[in-house]
Amino acid sequence: MLRRNFSPLFLILALAGFFLGTAPVQAHDVLIGSTPEDGAELDQAPAEAVLTFSAAPLDVSPQAVLQKDGETIETEPVTLSGNDVILPLPELEAGSYTIIYSVVSSDGHRIDGTTSFSVTIGAQTAEETTTEAATTEASPSEAETTAPAPAETVETSDSEDSAVGWIRWAGIIIVVLGGFVIVSRMLRNR
Structure with missing residues (x-):
């Protein structure tokens, strides 16, 4: 009973x-690194920005927008390569830049975030520097090479969690x- x-x-x-x-x-993918690193100060402008995620984003309208002082700069569309979202960059002037991204993570949820970097020598200044370097000889001790720093983990917050x-x-x-x-x-x- x-x-x-x-x-x-x-x-x-x-x-x-x-x-x-x-x-x-359901753990959403996160941005685990970027090239250039978030907050990096570069002497020369990069040709592209690479955002690396913890898993391959879905090929569903991935977006990355480049901005300087709040103004959007025209770029080519992003491409996906494994866990990387690649944003081709135009010739950049000296200044601070922000990349605003929005991708669909491997679990189907959209994740958004930002990463930023600054360029100290812009495209025009770089051409002038190249011309000056060709006319003068630099000693080997003056030529410095900088190895890229390891990718920094960038956390994104997601209200869906x-x-x-x-x-x-x-x-x-x-x-x-x-x-x-x-x-x-x-x-x-x-």
């Missing part, structure tokens, strides 16, 4: 455990309340 009265409760708890306890964790958490908790509360209603009705009918 006791077994018959509590079978709906066990069914509800089993379903709740299946749907809520074994739900896969908190929304999934709230939805999961709402589901748990509904299941628990439903269980209490069923148990109270069964106890009243005894």
